[in-house]
Amino acid sequence: MAMKDEVIVAVDVGTTKVVAIIAEENGGVLEIGGVGTAASSGIKNGAVINMESTVDSIRKAVHEAELMAGRTVDRVVVSISGNQIRGFNSHGQVAVPHREVREEDVRRVIEAAQATKIPEDRQLIHTLPQGYIVDSNDVKNHRPVGMAGVRMEAKVHIVTCAKSSADNLMTCCNRNNLSVGGLVFAGLAASESVLTEDEKELGVAVADIGSGTTDIVIWHGNAVIHTASIPLAGELITNDVAQCLRTPRREAEKIKVTHGCAFRCQVDDAEEIEVAGMGGRAPVKHKRQFLCDIIEPRVEEIMWGIHEQLELSGFMDLLSAGLVITGGTANLPGIADLAEANLNMPVRVGQPNTARFGGLVDIVRGPAFSGVLGLVSWCSGNMVLPSGQKRVVEKKKSGGLLGMLSGWAKTAYGQN
Numbered sequence: 001m002a003m004k005d006e007v008i009v010a011v012d013v014g015t016t017k018v019v020a021i022i023a024e025e026n027g028g029v030l031e032i033g034g035v036g037t038a039a040s041s042g043i044k045n046g047a048v049i050n051m052e053s054t055v056d057s058i059r060k061a062v063h064e065a066e067l068m069a070g071r072t073v074d075r076v077v078v079s080i081s082g083n084q085i086r087g088f089n090s091h092g093q094v095a096v097p098h099r100e101v102r103e104e105d106v107r108r109v110i111e112a113a114q115a116t117k118i119p120e121d122r123q124l125i126h127t128l129p130q131g132y133i134v135d136s137n138d139v140k141n142h143r144p145v146g147m148a149g150v151r152m153e154a155k156v157h158i159v160t161c162a163k164s165s166a167d168n169l170m171t172c173c174n175r176n177n178l179s180v181g182g183l184v185f186a187g188l189a190a191s192e193s194v195l196t197e198d199e200k201e202l203g204v205a206v207a208d209i210g211s212g213t214t215d216i217v218i219w220h221g222n223a224v225i226h227t228a229s230i231p232l233a234g235e236l237i238t239n240d241v242a243q244c245l246r247t248p249r250r251e252a253e254k255i256k257v258t259h260g261c262a263f264r265c266q267v268d269d270a271e272e273i274e275v276a277g278m279g280g281r282a283p284v285k286h287k288r289q290f291l292c293d294i295i296e297p298r299v300e301e302i303m304w305g306i307h308e309q310l311e312l313s314g315f316m317d318l319l320s321a322g323l324v325i326t327g328g329t330a331n332l333p334g335i336a337d338l339a340e341a342n343l344n345m346p347v348r349v350g351q352p353n354t355a356r357f358g359g360l361v362d363i364v365r366g367p368a369f370s371g372v373l374g375l376v377s378w379c380s381g382n383m384v385l386p387s388g389q390k391r392v393v394e395k396k397k398s399g400g401l402l403g404m405l406s407g408w409a410k411t412a413y414g415q416n
């Protein structure tokens, strides 16, 4: 249950932007008190490549959020993504000594399931329970505490990241005097924000298509069964536009966002766009369809990259609810239609679900904010956390922090 006076500080560190949200949980409503956004240039493919610049972006975003919220914060939960993310399924088994499942048995069986050899250069970030079997009863992912039995099994999905990437991200926060209460896979956070409970139950894939990375998560039976990340996203489209229209990247980005469309057949033959020339040359007019000719193949490549991951997962047949795309690139008109035409499955654009949010929620509307809003939801005690992770909270009046919950990002306690 949510307690009053708890503050959640979520920081989404992306390739183009860092967003910080300070939210307070009150009676089940997540009141957003502060939002800060800063341009990001120190991240490539989810990893920090420029410490100074990332430290700076985090500082600006958090400071702006602090000013808006009228408070200072010193503990954050941060997103992590990129193709250094790895996910795999595992299971564990324990005896139930008291013939009735207790809280500690659930803890032990999850520990048994995550007792798999993780290389030294990898860091465990999530152990997400998928389901429990007590004796021969498959109780799915309902909490088994109180059930009679002598033996219990747990199936889990484990997510790891490169240790160096996690360390670098945490160092960037620490240099701003911010301790990191937890790391959350960005794709998982986005999926929390855009999916309905029915989709999670039926089977669905989410692709958070940002600028540098596309993070993929598959849900089925109300559990995460696959996670992946590929280095194909919006900045490739911008680069293509810049090259083909012979215009600077900044201008290409503007043209893509203002006039871009992923599906050529949705653009009128008569429409024209004006492109600024380089080096003082006169602007040039092009058909808007020409712009689509540049964008469409690259979007198709991104879609086929997602499709390849879904095939590799082995869970393609379970995706009855299709694919939900979100992230900034999901703003591109026609992208869901093009994806449907290519992938032969239902595709929709996932807007973040803001029903539980109050306060300054209007500042963070649109698919580019599903990640950071999902991070806040993830930390909130009211929601069913697939990983059973505990909240990272800051006590309001004392300014003091609850001690870092031991193994916050690692230990799972089951759902419901």
Ligand SMILES: Nc1ncnc2c1ncn2[C@@H]1O[C@H](COP(=O)(O)OP(=O)(O)OP(=O)(O)O)[C@@H](O)[C@H]1O
Pocket (backbone or CB within 6 Å): 013, 014, 015, 016, 017, 046, 081, 209, 210, 211, 212, 213, 214, 233, 234, 235, 238, 253, 256, 257, 258, 260, 327, 328, 329, 330, 331, 332, 333, 367, 368, 369
């Ligand atoms: N209307 C639009 N049309 C096309 N692309 C858009 C539009 N709006 C935003 N984008 C693209 O979305 C991308 C940014 O998305 P987002 O903010 O989700 O990325 P990020 O979180 O910073 O990066 P990443 O998640 O890849 O690390 C940019 O490539 C931008 O060009």
Ligand SMILES: [Mg+2]
Pocket (backbone or CB within 6 Å): 013, 014, 015, 186, 210, 211, 327, 371
């Ligand atoms: Mg992102």
